[in-house]
Amino acid sequence: MTWIATLPMYNVTPALAAVWREWLGDVLRTVEPACRIVEPDGELHALWRRADLLISQTCGYPLMHGLREQVQLIATPQFDAPGCDGALYSSVLVTRADAPFDSLADCRGARAAYNQDDSNSGMNVFRHAVAPLALSGVFFSAIVRTGSHLGSLRAVVDNEADVATIDCVTFAFVCDELPELAEKVRQIGVTAASPGLPLIASGTVPSATIEALCESLNQALAAQPDRAKRLRLKGFSALPFVDYERITQLENEARALGYPRLA
Structure with a gap:
């Protein structure tokens, strides 16, 4: 199987998207088996559920509303940005x-x-x-x-x-x-x-490959400090699914106050 990889979440400009793609290429360079980078499209829910997905990034809300049963958590990036605290x-x-x-x-x-x-x-x-x-x-x-x-x-x-x-x-x-x-x-x-937007893999990805990806994430981060600074990347945390229940908690607190939707 040839795996696929894509980072769809923080491409605010084509120039920044190119830097993310370069970083992802370095992450994948030391990981087996073969993987190709694909361009993100509008069908992200289908992409996140693909059996051949080696690495991507998702939002925590869909993760807690059906996606968690089909994917594995790889790591959660730590960003150097106002409003961030670790992961x-x-x-x-x-x-x-x-x-x-x-x-x-x-x-x-x-x-x-x-x-x-x-x-x-x-x-x-x-x-x-x-x-x-x-x-x-x-x-x-x-x-x-x-x-x-x-x-x-x-x-x-x-x-x-x-x-x-x-x-x-x-x-x-x-x-x-x-x-x-x-x-x-x-x-x-x-x-x-x-919790921030996690990096995920298909449930079919072997655990040894997940471990190799975690190592490669940090290697690619350390390899080019200037690029890491451009991407505002500080490191990665290994958060379990239970930490993402915070997102459901926020939803339930709003509903309990009689506010189920923006209005």
Whole structure:
């Protein structure tokens, strides 16, 4: 079998995507059997469930909603970004730089943007943050689904929405790679933290190969410090599935407050 590999989550620009691909190539160079890097596409749920998937990165929300039964955890990256603490991360609440909001509470009746229904950083922690403020399950005047964190940022900048939550790692990369976009928004808060986006493998990958991948991750990280700095990578943690139950806990806390969905 020829395995496949792809890193779909933090490619905020083509230039940064190329650096991620180079790093992934180095990770795979010492791992057997053969593996080819494929370009991520819109069918990520199908890709994450492929039997020939050697390594990819997923969001913790789909991981805890059906994906965990079909994959293995390899490692969780530790990023050097504001809002990260080891393998934990949070999302930043942003509004337009000239908007009249200084906190999430100020955004009552405003318009919210989020990336995807199954995003922990763009939807789940946003819902958790809003839940204590909502009245009868409603807080915003309108909800806009944008399809991506970049889309949410642009919706805020273009006055199509007033507030969004952005994965803090994504936002750090936007500050690095797209400073003109970052300068047009202002941070007004931070969400609760949860485990970061894990690297996963198909359940069919042998345990010895998983161990080899873990070793290769660290070798590729140490081989080029400047590249690691560009990717904001500090290291990796071996988190068990039970740690990701924090994501379900945040969801359940919002539901318990009568706020099952962004509204």
